[in-house]
Amino acid sequence: MRNILPKQAIYIGAKAPNFQAMTSLGPMDFYQYTQGKWCVFFSHPADFTPICTTEIGAFGALQDEFTNRDCVLLGLSTNNRASHLRWIQDIEAITGVKINFPIICDEEKKVATQFSMIDVNALTNGEPALTPLRAVYIIDPNKIVRLIQLYPLSTGRNTAEVLRCLDSLQLVYKTDGKIMTPINWIPGDDIVVVPDLENCSMFPHRRTIRDYLQLSPLDPNSLD
Template sequence: MSVQGKALNLGDQFPNFQAETTIGRIDFYEWMGDSWAILFSHPSDYTPVCTTELSRVAGILPEFTKRNIKPIALSCDSVESHKGWIEDIKSFAKLSEFGYPIIADDKRELAVKLNMLDKDERDKAGIPLTCRAVFIIDASKKLRLTLLYPASTGRNFNEILRVIDSLKLTDNNKVATPADWEHGKECMVLPTVQQDDIPKLFPQGIKTVEVPSGKKYLRMTPQP
């Protein structure tokens, strides 16, 4: 089996697809509607790290909902297998319900299409497993972020929520978020913003950090 699909770059149109899932057959674009989406893949059902990840997303589903984000998982097993696994996930996390779909990709077709296979991780038959890929897709169906974790390392969903907050904030304001930024902390004024436009764009004011070069490029402002 080929482990190479078409490389997706940030800003590319995310490809539409149809798939069988735990909520029935979906058209991805129709399922998204006007929302953003996060698609995250898993090597296999009934595996320990994957169980912690899917239970974590189910537990923080209100955090995704209030950000207008729809999560959808993918694992290389059947819908029937997924549905049995969901009962384990609910039990592990002490959840009464599981509020998002899991895509069945037992033929690895979508994993190949989206270039999510890990050539170093294989199942008992020698077929490559999916890595822990993360795709964040905006409402216009553009790819805004991608992360690739190895199968042995679970994802940090606090970081994924932080990135979503940054993407949405910087879409609507002339700011960027600095290293380790969290919601509510200071932001950086974009270098493209002219000094004359500062009062109109940043009524809370800015502060400029002095550096040896004397250049006035480190401009901080309260989060808009």
């Protein structure tokens, strides 16, 4: 069996590699497209597939929410640009949502392989078919991978959860890692103060549940 693993492993904390690719909006350099912004990068196995159609429409409907968070969206599918454009027209007709973000034309599945988005268990004639899973990467402005979600082809993603995770990651980023967010956290909820934090002056109203668990409201003004 041939080696299908990427040369550079993609994991939380790794630097996302740069690449150039054709997209539904024309040629793109990944680093230039994401320059100074967060990025939600998500993959699809193919155009004109049912779950993917609902997902692209859902991300498109929330594009303003991502823009307000200084975050760009980037999709990937394994067909050419002409197919992408026909598919986008179909998505817009079905969902009533305008799709303004680019979708990579990963016909040779190079980018999907580079980002470890592939399903190594999908076989064609005994060889891995390199079928992209439903992967989500949230990448920070320094090109560091902050979150990875992987779904099987049968399960659609949850855009509200992607937004929630982005809010959490951005808050941690702003506080330089001084806080964490607990189960089911949404903006406005109490945060968790990192255990053993030496300077807790920005959390004057923290309360101790256990030595290792301190909760605190977060004053947005303290982040400025």
